[in-house]
Amino acid sequence: MSKKVKVFTLILAFMMIFTACSSSGGSTDGETPPGEPGGSKDKVTLKIGLPGSYEVTSKEIIDGFIASHPHINVEIQEAPWGDFTSKIATQIAGNTMPDVWFQENATILSYGQRGVAEDLSSYIEADLKADEYIDGLFSAKTPEGKIWGVPHGINPIALAYNQDVFEKAGVPVPTDDWTYDDLIEASKKLTIKEGDKTSQFGFIGSFSITNGWFPWIKQAGGSALDDTLTKSRFDDPKTAVGLQQLYDGLDQGYFADIDFLKANGGELEVFASGKAAMYFLQYSLQVNMNESFADTNWDVVKIPKGVDGKRYVPMVANTWLVSSRAKQESKDAAWEFLKYYLGDEVQDMIVKTGSTLPVKKSALDQLKDSTTKPLNKEAFTDGINEGGVTLDENATWSEWRILVQQVVNEIMVGNVSVEDGVKDIHTKVQDVLDSSK
Amino acid sequence: MQKQGYWGYIFTLPFVINVVVFLLFPIVFSTYISFTEWDLFNAPRWIGLDNWVRVLNKHEFWVSIRNVFMFALIFVPIQTIMAFVIAFMLNQAIRAKGLFRLFYFLPVVTPWIAGGVVWVWMFNYQYGVINWVLESIGLDPVKWIDSSNWLMVVSSIAIVQVWKGVGQSMIMILAGMQNVPKEVLEASQIDGANGWKQLTKVVFPMVTPMVYLVMILSTISAFQAFDVFLGLFGSITTGIPERNMVPNLLVYRDAFLLFKMGPASATAWLLFVIILGFTLFQKYFEKKWVHYD
Numbered sequence: 261m262s263k264k265v266k267v268f269t270l271i272l273a274f275m276m277i278f279t280a281c282s283s284s285g286g287s288t289d290g291e292t293p294p295g296e297p298g299g300s301k302d303k304v305t306l307k308i309g310l311p312g313s314y315e316v317t318s319k320e321i322i323d324g325f326i327a328s329h330p331h332i333n334v335e336i337q338e339a340p341w342g343d344f345t346s347k348i349a350t351q352i353a354g355n356t357m358p359d360v361w362f363q364e365n366a367t368i369l370s371y372g373q374r375g376v377a378e379d380l381s382s383y384i385e386a387d388l389k390a391d392e393y394i395d396g397l398f399s400a401k402t403p404e405g406k407i408w409g410v411p412h413g414i415n416p417i418a419l420a421y422n423q424d425v426f427e428k429a430g431v432p433v434p435t436d437d438w439t440y441d442d443l444i445e446a447s448k449k450l451t452i453k454e455g456d457k458t459s460q461f462g463f464i465g466s467f468s469i470t471n472g473w474f475p476w477i478k479q480a481g482g483s484a485l486d487d488t489l490t491k492s493r494f495d496d497p498k499t500a501v502g503l504q505q506l507y508d509g510l511d512q513g514y515f516a517d518i519d520f521l522k523a524n525g526g527e528l529e530v531f532a533s534g535k536a537a538m539y540f541l542q543y544s545l546q547v548n549m550n551e552s553f554a555d556t557n558w559d560v561v562k563i564p565k566g567v568d569g570k571r572y573v574p575m576v577a578n579t580w581l582v583s584s585r586a587k588q589e590s591k592d593a594a595w596e597f598l599k600y601y602l603g604d605e606v607q608d609m610i611v612k613t614g615s616t617l618p619v620k621k622s623a624l625d626q627l628k629d630s631t632t633k634p635l636n637k638e639a640f641t642d643g644i645n646e647g648g649v650t651l652d653e654n655a656t657w658s659e660w661r662i663l664v665q666q667v668v669n670e671i672m673v674g675n676v677s678v679e680d681g682v683k684d685i686h687t688k689v690q691d692v693l694d695s696s697k
Numbered sequence: 698m699q700k701q702g703y704w705g706y707i708f709t710l711p712f713v714i715n716v717v718v719f720l721l722f723p724i725v726f727s728t729y730i731s732f733t734e735w736d737l738f739n740a741p742r743w744i745g746l747d748n749w750v751r752v753l754n755k756h757e758f759w760v761s762i763r764n765v766f767m768f769a770l771i772f773v774p775i776q777t778i779m780a781f782v783i784a785f786m787l788n789q790a791i792r793a794k795g796l797f798r799l800f801y802f803l804p805v806v807t808p809w810i811a812g813g814v815v816w817v818w819m820f821n822y823q824y825g826v827i828n829w830v831l832e833s834i835g836l837d838p839v840k841w842i843d844s845s846n847w848l849m850v851v852s853s854i855a856i857v858q859v860w861k862g863v864g865q866s867m868i869m870i871l872a873g874m875q876n877v878p879k880e881v882l883e884a885s886q887i888d889g890a891n892g893w894k895q896l897t898k899v900v901f902p903m904v905t906p907m908v909y910l911v912m913i914l915s916t917i918s919a920f921q922a923f924d925v926f927l928g929l930f931g932s933i934t935t936g937i938p939e940r941n942m943v944p945n946l947l948v949y950r951d952a953f954l955l956f957k958m959g960p961a962s963a964t965a966w967l968l969f970v971i972i973l974g975f976t977l978f979q980k981y982f983e984k985k986w987v988h989y990d
Binding site for chain 1: 736737821843845933950953956
């Protein structure tokens with residue numbers, strides 16, 4: 261070998277080392293790693309992506325699936341909830357993503373539009389009885405009828421109230437018949453001012469989407485988008501009315517504002533300690549309430565009715581999707597997993613964790629016998645049945661939601677008037693919707 | 698001789714690969730994707746100058762440029778002057794010199810996540826310590842980072858950036874000052890120069906290369922400001938108002954939250970052009986005041 265060839269070989273060896281280091285390996289090749297006991301070439305490998313790891317998806321469920329499906333070789337890929345989005349985006353770009361994983365429903369919708377998610381409508385039609393499930397099963401359905409995933413669970417809101425605060429003030433506790441006007445009136449009565457400072461508020465005036473501006477605009481008869489999810493409805497005067505009511509509460513001081521919440525440990529702490537009498541609480545937060553504030557005397561009712569007498573219960577779903585780029589055998593294994601997930605055994609387990617509501621009706625029925633706070637869990641379950649709505653989620657949700665939030669924040673701290681704010685939002689949101697066509 | 702030459706190439710190979718993979722390739726690739734529509738998930742589609750035109754036509758891009766320009770204009774002079782003054786003080790024969798140097802350098806090693814939380818609290822309109830001090834001396838509270846006036850917000854954040862960066866700049870200038878020969882200072886003293894004259898006529902001219910370096914680095918870091926804005930505003934998803942945006946926040950949002958790699962790359966390149974322009978501008982005036990002898 262000449263010297264040149266030697267050097268070339270050496271360079272090649274270096275490059276191979278580097279390439280080997282950068283390759284993440286692993287694919288849906290259906291092979292079991294060598295040396296693994298019981299491995300056979302027929303075994304299908306299923307890669308499951310778990311954001312938030314077993315804190316979000318209980319380990320019991322995964323272990324149960326592994327035990328009951330010996331022909332499927334399960335590989336778990338975990339990442340903290342906050343890092344999962346960037347990890348999965350990189351994996352998708354490099355074509356090394358898991359076969360099945362879950363993320364926020366709105367994100368799933370955009371993955372579907374980009375051709376990453378498998379349309380599950382035919383699988384659902386073949387294997388599930390839709391009437392055994394609540395409508396939330398179809399959170400990831402597009403107006404065109406494609407279903408980009410099935411829910412990991414549903415997380416609706418209800419009106420939580422601090423019983424002791426109501427009793428002390430001699431104000432009757434909320435009921436399912438309340439309207440938003442009742443909520444506002446009660447908030448005024450429950451607010452205690454000491455000089456310039458307010459020591460107790462009636463309600464927590466959150467201005468995030470799920471328990472803030474979205475329910476307020478829905479109850480006033482407005483909406484973010486129209487039914488086809490292609491037109492902005494921020495130009496609807498009713499939408500502005502809802503935002504105005506929320507702003508008035510904050511401005512006139514009977515809703516707790518963001519500074520007060522920050523200074524007093526956050527929404528949950530303010531509600532639990534009785535510094536605010538009412539709160540639009542998401543179902544999953546009951547776990548934190550029971551862990552951190554076991555002594556608080558609280559319960560929930562359905563969120564108040566809107567001006568048209570109807571109820572709108574915003575609900576957030578995290579959704580499992582199957583990668584459209586997986587091999588067919590892995591897709592089938594992924595659907596096996598999702599079927600197992602939507603089956604009685606797992607749905608009952610989900611009820612017990614309390615971190616999310618299951619989508620199967622039979623499992624939901626069990627909540628009636630629950631003895632943990634809040635006792636009136638039907639406020640959540642019946643609420644969904646009566647008026648469960650998603651947050652007008654579509655494929656561009658992440659984009660227009662950020663734009664709306666930017667302006668809503670400005671409105672709520674008084675930097676922009678509601679009138680000017682909604683005009684600005686309407687133009688921006690419609691721009692995003694139009695550019696995605 | 699020739700054999701030694703080969704080994705040289707081989708030993709530098711890992712670094713060459715590093716530069717090619719992590720610097721040259723991203724530079725070339727980002728130029729390419731700035732001319733494409735790419736969502737990370739599907740193959741890039743060539744769309745010519747569309748991204749560039751779209752970014753240049755966007756109001757928020759110009760708002761972000763205005764903000765970062767003002768941010769640099771406020772931050773760079775304050776940081777440079779403060780770093781110089783502090784370095785001069787710490788170069789004197791004072792007690793507990795080490796302690797003071799540590800004190801000024803501490804923010805440099807404080808992570809933004811912690812520093813940001815503390816500053817957000819200090820700036821809080823109702824409960825912040827800064828407004829508490831103002832109120833206790835009979836002044837009205839000020840909306841710092843919640844203000845509807847973008848200049849107020851940008852100025853407040855520039856102050857935080859000074860807090861974070863002054864330590865590093867101070868160390869650089871201090872290093873320059875310590876190289877000023879004692880004999881020169883003594884000679885100037887014999888000639889009757891007082892403290893101020895010594896500072897302006899002797900010390901400053903001799904450390905101008907360091908001051909210049911600090912200015913260039915501060916300008917670049919100002920235009921690249923990202924952590925300070927994110928640290929103080931929390932997160933993009935919670936809604937940073939458009940009037941408070943800076944280019945790097947737009948790049949981050951477009952690339953990693955919205956998967957619009959094309960516009961993100963075009964914005965990043967435009968930012969590069971602006972930083973280059975400013976650096977060349979500073980370089981042009983270098984000869985007029987920087988002494989290298």
